[in-house]
Amino acid sequence: MAFLGSRIGIIGAGLCDDETYELARQTGALVTERGGVVLCGGLGGVMEAACRGAVEAGGLTIGILPGSKASDANPYVKIPIVTGLSHARNVVLVRSCQALISISGSHGTLSEIALALKMWKPVIGLNTWENLSDVHYVKSPGEAVEKAFELIE
Secondary structure (H helix, E strand, O other): OOOOOEEEEEEEEEOOOHHHHHHHHHHHHHHHHHOOOOEEOOOOOHHHHHHHHHHHHOOOOEEEEEOOOHHHOOOOEEEEOOOHHHHHHHHHHHHOEEEEEEOOOOOHHHHHHHHHHHHHOEEEEEOOOOOOOOEEOOOOHHHHHHHHHHOOO
16 A cells, blocks of 8 residues: 555634634645645635645645535545534544644634544644643644654654
């Protein structure tokens, strides 16, 4: 079986402002530049931005979708995984990643962080939920990607 590269989840807000969108876009691009594959929930906001950055950098993106239609994926998802699981798809996403980078987000993102920590997956936080034990907090997309790869190598 061919090796696809390190699997990095980028999780966060489904709706976000321009600054957050740009942080996520840069993060997706940097994951690709390090030879990684971007996984996300496949919808808008941070998920779309991360996929966009990865695709613009020539990378592979995988969207773990909550619904039952591949057409729900953002336009930058190269491989849509249709689950029909709603919020339970977060388990599939977290299980599939080697590390997760959380950018912004609300309660869905918090559930992904909790699942990742429960499954002993490294979580890197960039402008996301604060003061969570075992989350590695950083200040930039570059630091986030560097930390993710450091923790899985």
